[in-house]
Amino acid sequence: MATYQYFIDYFNEAPSLIKLAWVTICILFTAIVILTIYLKLIRTALRKKNTESAKFKAEYEATLIEYLYSGSENGDINDLQIATIEKLKTSVHIKSKRKIIISILYNLMNEVSGEMSDSIKTLYFKTGLYNYALSRLENKNWYIIAKGIGELTRFKIEEAHDLVVPFIKHPRHEVRKETQLYMVNMFRFNGLTFLNDLKEPLSEWAQVQLLETLQKFDDQQICDIKPWLKSTNNSVVLFALKLAKIYNQFETKDTLMELLSHPIKEIRVKVIRVLTNLYGIEAKEMLKANFNELSLEEQISFFGLLEKLVVPSDEPFIEKHLFHKNFEIQLLALKILKSINLDKFMGLSKSPKNKSNKKILKFVTNI
Amino acid sequence: MDTSTVKIILQILHYLFFGYAFAAITSYIILSIISGKETIEYLKKNSFVNYKDILSSTMSPSITIIAPAYNESLNVVENVRSLLSNHYVNYNVIIINDGSTDNSLEKLIEAYDLEKVDFIINEKIKTQPLRAGVFKSKNPAFEKLMIVDKENGGKADTLNMGLNISKSKYVACIDVDCLLLEDALQKMIKPFLEETDAKVIATGGVIRIANSCIIRGGKLIDVNLPKKLLVQSQILEYLRAFLLGRMAWSRLNGLLVISGAFGIFDKETAIAVGGYDTKTVGEDMEIIVRMRRYMEEKNEKYKVSYIPDPLCWTEAPDNYKIFISQRNRWTRGTIETLKKHRKIGFNRNYGSFGMLSYPYWLIFERLAPIIEVIGIVYFAILIILKEVRWEYALSFLLLAYIFSVLFSIIALYSEELTFHQYKKKGTGYKLVLLTALEPFVLHPFILYAAIKGNYDYYFNKKKKWGVMQRKGLAST
Numbered sequence: 001m002a003t004y005q006y007f008i009d010y011f012n013e014a015p016s017l018i019k020l021a022w023v024t025i026c027i028l029f030t031a032i033v034i035l036t037i038y039l040k041l042i043r044t045a046l047r048k049k050n051t052e053s054a055k056f057k058a059e060y061e062a063t064l065i066e067y068l069y070s071g072s073e074n075g076d077i078n079d080l081q082i083a084t085i086e087k088l089k090t091s092v093h094i095k096s097k098r099k100i101i102i103s104i105l106y107n108l109m110n111e112v113s114g115e116m117s118d119s120i121k122t123l124y125f126k127t128g129l130y131n132y133a134l135s136r137l138e139n140k141n142w143y144i145i146a147k148g149i150g151e152l153t154r155f156k157i158e159e160a161h162d163l164v165v166p167f168i169k170h171p172r173h174e175v176r177k178e179t180q181l182y183m184v185n186m187f188r189f190n191g192l193t194f195l196n197d198l199k200e201p202l203s204e205w206a207q208v209q210l211l212e213t214l215q216k217f218d219d220q221q222i223c224d225i226k227p228w229l230k231s232t233n234n235s236v237v238l239f240a241l242k243l244a245k246i247y248n249q250f251e252t253k254d255t256l257m258e259l260l261s262h263p264i265k266e267i268r269v270k271v272i273r274v275l276t277n278l279y280g281i282e283a284k285e286m287l288k289a290n291f292n293e294l295s296l297e298e299q300i301s302f303f304g305l306l307e308k309l310v311v312p313s314d315e316p317f318i319e320k321h322l323f324h325k326n327f328e329i330q331l332l333a334l335k336i337l338k339s340i341n342l343d344k345f346m347g348l349s350k351s352p353k354n355k356s357n358k359k360i361l362k363f364v365t366n367i
Numbered sequence: 368m369d370t371s372t373v374k375i376i377l378q379i380l381h382y383l384f385f386g387y388a389f390a391a392i393t394s395y396i397i398l399s400i401i402s403g404k405e406t407i408e409y410l411k412k413n414s415f416v417n418y419k420d421i422l423s424s425t426m427s428p429s430i431t432i433i434a435p436a437y438n439e440s441l442n443v444v445e446n447v448r449s450l451l452s453n454h455y456v457n458y459n460v461i462i463i464n465d466g467s468t469d470n471s472l473e474k475l476i477e478a479y480d481l482e483k484v485d486f487i488i489n490e491k492i493k494t495q496p497l498r499a500g501v502f503k504s505k506n507p508a509f510e511k512l513m514i515v516d517k518e519n520g521g522k523a524d525t526l527n528m529g530l531n532i533s534k535s536k537y538v539a540c541i542d543v544d545c546l547l548l549e550d551a552l553q554k555m556i557k558p559f560l561e562e563t564d565a566k567v568i569a570t571g572g573v574i575r576i577a578n579s580c581i582i583r584g585g586k587l588i589d590v591n592l593p594k595k596l597l598v599q600s601q602i603l604e605y606l607r608a609f610l611l612g613r614m615a616w617s618r619l620n621g622l623l624v625i626s627g628a629f630g631i632f633d634k635e636t637a638i639a640v641g642g643y644d645t646k647t648v649g650e651d652m653e654i655i656v657r658m659r660r661y662m663e664e665k666n667e668k669y670k671v672s673y674i675p676d677p678l679c680w681t682e683a684p685d686n687y688k689i690f691i692s693q694r695n696r697w698t699r700g701t702i703e704t705l706k707k708h709r710k711i712g713f714n715r716n717y718g719s720f721g722m723l724s725y726p727y728w729l730i731f732e733r734l735a736p737i738i739e740v741i742g743i744v745y746f747a748i749l750i751i752l753k754e755v756r757w758e759y760a761l762s763f764l765l766l767a768y769i770f771s772v773l774f775s776i777i778a779l780y781s782e783e784l785t786f787h788q789y790k791k792k793g794t795g796y797k798l799v800l801l802t803a804l805e806p807f808v809l810h811p812f813i814l815y816a817a818i819k820g821n822y823d824y825y826f827n828k829k830k831k832w833g834v835m836q837r838k839g840l841a842s843t
Contacts (some may be wrong), residue, residue, distance in 0.1 A: 014758065021762040028769045035776050035800050042783050043795045050790070143411040150415040173563070174412060201563035205426070208418070208560065212424045234565070242426065327489040363487040 049096065056100050063087065064104055064123075068112065071119050088127040102129065106154050116157075124155050137163055142172040149178040153185045161186065168194050177206045184213045189223045193237050195228065202235040211242060222247045229255045234264055240268070245274045253280055260286065265295055272301035276308055284309055288317055296326060303332040312335050315344075322348070323357060330357070336365040369625050377754065384742055388763075391731055392770060399777060401615035406675055406785055409614075410583030418553045422454050428536045428560065430458040430552055430631065433529030434543040435522050440469040444478040446543050449585025451511060455552035461529050462543060466498060466519025475514050480506045480589040492527040492642035501532075522627070523643035523650040524797060530634060530642050539631045544682060546577055546587055547629070551678035555631045558672035565668035568636045568658050571625030572673070573609040575788065576602050577680035585678055592794050596801075597690060601683045601807035603801050610675060610785070617673035621724035623659075623704075625671070627651030629679035636661065649700015649708070656708050663717045679787050691816040698736070698820025736774045736817035775802035 010190075011022060066083040077085075109120050124130055136148025137160075149167060152160045167179040180202075183191035191208075195202075228240035229252060237259070244252050259271045261282060261367040275283045287302045289296065294302065303321075306314065320341070321333045338345040349361050432450055436443055443462075450460045464472050475481060486501035517528055526540050537559060539552065551572070578598045581589035593599055616622045627650065636836045640657045643650040655671060662669035684690040705712070705728060712729060714721040749755045779798050780787065786813035789798065 018758055018762050021766050025762070025766050025769050028766075028773050031778055032769070032773050035773070035780055039776070039780055039783060039795060039799065042780075046783070046787055047792070049792065076513075140413075143414055147415040150417065163461075178415065203561050203563050205560035206556060208424050208426050211426050248424075326489075331487070331489075360487060363485060366485045 010295050030284050040074060043120070051095065053100060056097055059106065060088075060091075060097075060101055061104050064101075067123065068108065068116050068119055071115065077122070085126045092127050092129055092132065098129070098132065101127075102134070102151065105129075109155065109235075114333060121155060121157070121190060124157070130157065130160075130162070134160065134163060137167075138206065142170070145170070146172070146175045146178045149175070149182050153178070153182040156185065158186050173200065173206075176200065177209070180206060181209055181213060188214065188217050188219065189221070192223070195231070195239070198231075198233055198236055201233070202239055207235075207239050207242065210239070211246065216248070222249070225249060226252055226255050229259060237262070237267055240269060241270045241274050245277050248278065250333065252279055253282065256280065257282060257286070266298065268295075269297045269301050272298060272305055275306040276301070279309060280305070281309055284314075288314075291317075300326065300328045300332075303329050303336070307332055307336055307339075308338055312340050315340055319344075327360075331360055331364065334360060335367075338364055369787065377749075380478070380745060382585060384738075384745070384813060385704070387738055388767065390511050391735070394727065394731060395611075395774060398615040399611045399774070401618050402611045403781065405614045405618040406610070409675060410785065418550060418559075422550070422553050423456055425456060427455070427553075429534070430455065430537045430539055430556060431529070431533035431634075432458060432460045432539045432541055432547075432552075433463065433526055433533065433534040434441045434460065434541050435463050435465050435525035435529070436471055436524075436543045437465045437519070437525075438467045438469045438471065440467070440471040440474055442544060445473065445585060446545075447479070447512065449546055449659045450541070450543075451509065452549060452585050453547060453552050453759065454549045455556075458539075458552055459513065459535070461513045461515060461525065461532055463525045463528050464498075464514065464516045465521070465525040466495070466517060472514070476502065476695050477510050478510060479504045479514070481514055486532075488528075488531050491531055491638050494524050494528045494531065497570070521645055523645040523647070524828075526643070526650070527642040530638055532680050533634060536634060537631050537635065539629070539680070540627070541630075542681060543627045545574075545628050546582060546585065546680040548587065548680075551629075552631075554674055554676055554678060558674070559631070559633065562670060565670045566636075566662070567633065567670045567672050568662060569625055569630055569632045569655060570672040570674060571613070571622065571630045572678045573613075573675055574605060574626045574628045575677045575680045576605060576683045577686060580680065590788050591791070592789055592797055593685070595685050596808050598683050598685050599794070599801050600805045601690075602780065603775055603798065603805050606782050607775060608618075610781045611778050613673050614675055615672070616724070619719065619723065620670055621719055622671040622673055623656055623724050623728055624652040625655050625673075626679050632658075644707075647700060647703040649704050652700055653704040653707065654735055654766055655662065656711070659720055660708060660711060660717070663711075665719055665753055668710075675785065677788055687812055689744045691812060691819065694813055694816030695820040695823060698817045699824045701733055702821065702824050705729055736814050736820065739814055740818055749805065771806050772802045775805060783806050 011019060014022070017124045063084055067081055081322065088101060103125065105120055109117060112120070133148050133151045133155075136144050136151070138237060139145055139148070149164055152164060164179055164182050167175050168183070170179065180191075180194055182217050185191070189222060222243065226241045227242050228236050229244070231237050231240070243249065253275070256271050256275055256278070257280075260268060262268050262271070272283065273286070274280075283308065284305065286306070287298075291299065291302065306318070310318070315337070318333050318337050323327055324330045324333060334345065334348075334356065337348075345364075349365060434446075434450060439446070447460070447462055450462075462475065464475075481502035482505050483500050484503045488497070496516040497516065498518050499774075502514040502516070504512055506695050513532070515532060517525070517527060520528075527616070529540070530538060538558065539555070541547065555570050555572055576593070576598060577587070578595075579591040579593035580587060581591065592602070613622060628653070632654075636652065636658050640654070640661045642654070644653045644657070659669070659671065661701065684693055705725070708725075711721045712725040713718045717725070746760070747774050776799065779795075779802065783795075789795075
């Protein structure tokens with residue numbers, strides 16, 4: 001008691017700064033104690049959650065596989081399947097269980113096709129998971145909306161089209177991207193119509209995902225990409241260039257030729273690469289004539305084009321650049337010369353200009 | 368000097384130390400709040416991301432993993448296997464043997480069925496020449512692998528050789544003995560592809576400590592807390608630094624360092640600035656500062672990103688000698704970099720880089736150990752002069768200690784709520800206990816190493832990298 005009183009007296013008589021220090025110490029110490037207890041609770045809860053998740057996962061996996069394989073050929077739902085649906089209906093109300101069920105269904109969706117895939121979709125609707133996904137679209141948090149759209153995409157739910165499409169103009173790029181992926185997953189190339197009036201930049205990340213989605217489909221009948229090549233949105237033009245390259249859009253050559261004078265260098269460089277892929281012989285003479293006005297990157301790309309489309313009459317042009325100051329151009333020029341006039345190339349090795357040329361010559365000779 | 372003058376000087380010093388400590392603590396609080404926000408935002412953004420498409424896409428950008436190796440024969444074969452097991456499709460691995468004096472190259476040739484190939488290097492950055500040459504595997508299973516054997520030139524020179532050789536748009540510079548998780552590349556490449564507003568010039572990742580973890584076939588099987596207090600303390604220190612520090616600097620676009628153990632760079636920018644500086648021991652920090660400076664001077668919008676996922680695991684020093692040597696080098700690297708780029712500091716032309724990041728590093732990283740030592744000496748003088756007001760001294764010492772414990776607990780808390788890597792029962796108690804012990808187990812040695820680093824920088828110029836002896840992750 002006396003000690004206690006001593007501390008009280010000490011505190012009361014202490015200068016303000018010390019009082020402040022001790023009050024802060026007490027607050028921080030209390031925070032440490034609370035956080036330590038909370039940490040313990042969190043760790044215990046997480047361990048419990050992991051164990052339960054593993055248990056539920058095993059249980060539901062078995063149930064769902066049984067559901068799929070007990071289906072009849074005509075697609076009618078039998079008693080066993082009805083029982084499974086009822087069982088799942090009660091589980092989907094619990095968020096953690098719903099998450100597990102969705103993850104199992106999605107994994108199964110990736111492994112099966114045809115009737116079984118339809119069967120999963122039926123289950124998705126009948127258990128109420130579809131309604132949960134739709135309710136996510138009404139959430140005020142952008143990432144919940146994105147999650148909802150992502151889920152509808154994975155389960156190929158075309159029925160949600162009208163509710164999803166408005167998100168194409170959402171202020172968050174993540175939501176827009178999920179919507180774009182939804183549209184392409186549902187409607188393939190027709191889903192790309194959002195490109196027609198896209199004002200915001202289409203990230204490289206979104207572009208790769210869209211292209212991957214498109215490549216999954218057997219039907220590779222592509223729509224007219226010329227309007228996108230002429231878009232004022234540079235990212236749309238870049239995306240269209242990728243489409244032109246992947247799907248060998250020979251009919252876009254004229255538009256591509258026009259793009260060779262696009263104000264953006266990156267686009268011009270990529271156009272040359274696409275033309276290389278499409279055997280754009282028309283571009284060769286034009287670029288050759290303006291070679292000195294091109295940027296270094298364009299010049300390198302042009303030599304890439306020349307490597308593929310070279311003819312013997314290009315030899316004088318090649319010769320002019322055999323000792324170009326840029327390594328890549330020099331290497332390509334030597335390779336091209338070797339392919340069109342081996343004797344002349346072999347003659348070069350007798351009079352290399354410098355040590356660096358000698359190295360490149362030796363390398364090209366050996367390949 | 369009369370007594371009143373001495374008292375005035377002492378009073379001024381009191382206020383200076385108090386002000387410094389107050390500013391440091393305030394900055395830590397602010398940074399941890401920003402970190403928390405950024406981590407939540409990151410988790411939200413990635414809660415629905417489908418990495419599978421990027422993973423399998425040949426349209427995804429190419430990445431070259433550059434891993435310098437010097438006398439790594441003990442584990443090099445296993446480590447390379449780990450690097451080759453990444454799930455990303457469009458990548459290749461270049462292992463550069465930096466003039467090793469052991470049999471690393473022979474082991475690699477045998478293990479991966481290598482043969483010498485004709486290769487010409489576009490020497491955009493000057494490096495030491497090739498020694499035995501360039502090797503590729505005859506086995507198609509290892510087609511992504513290239514081994515380059517060159518004359519010894521140090522880590523920076525070796526990474527520069529990798530930059531010269533790589534044909535990819537992005538390069539991942541990594542220590543060969545690091546263990547990369549299979550999904551590391553697609554997670555690290557995301558910021559480069561996602562950003563449309565600014566050019567991402569580099570992305571750094573969290574480095575986790577792999578001592579005592581179970582690793583099989585180049586894969587992380589089980590995460591364990593190491594037995595040694597020194598290593599445990601480093602785990603806590605890394606959690607604090609990565610989860611509460613760098614995450615905030617990423618949000619402020621003020622990251623000045625990406626760990627040399629693992630970072631991805633935009634190759635074009637890295638080459639444009641001349642690659643890694645071979646004259647510094649802090650090449651990982653220096654290249655980031657130089658790249659940022661380059662972008663600022665070009666007046667181009669840019670970003671240095673950071674990923675908090677535990678993607679890269681490495682071996683931490685498990686004895687004080689090596690630990691001090693490592694921290695000594697880090698200190699010298701920081702001094703060299705800040706000195707070399709002193710033009711940036713407090714320079715409005717460099718925006719927040721010059722007015723916020725640089726000053727922070729200078730005041731709270733570079734000068735912190737020096738101020739701490741001056742504080743200790745000053746305190747000792749006060750004791751001798753019997754000028755210590757113990758009630759003040761003790762209460763503020765205790766306050767500082769309690770704050771450091773709380774800060775570490777917040778780091779643990781952040782770890783549990785996000786990545787929860789130390790799952791085993793009983794580990795939580797140990798980690799909490801560690802928050803109380805760490806200021807005594809680790810901090811004095813960090814301070815000693817930093818002071819030694821300062822001394823070596825100014826008075827022992829010949830000192831270079833120092834030796835980092837590793838036991839190898841494969842054997843853990």
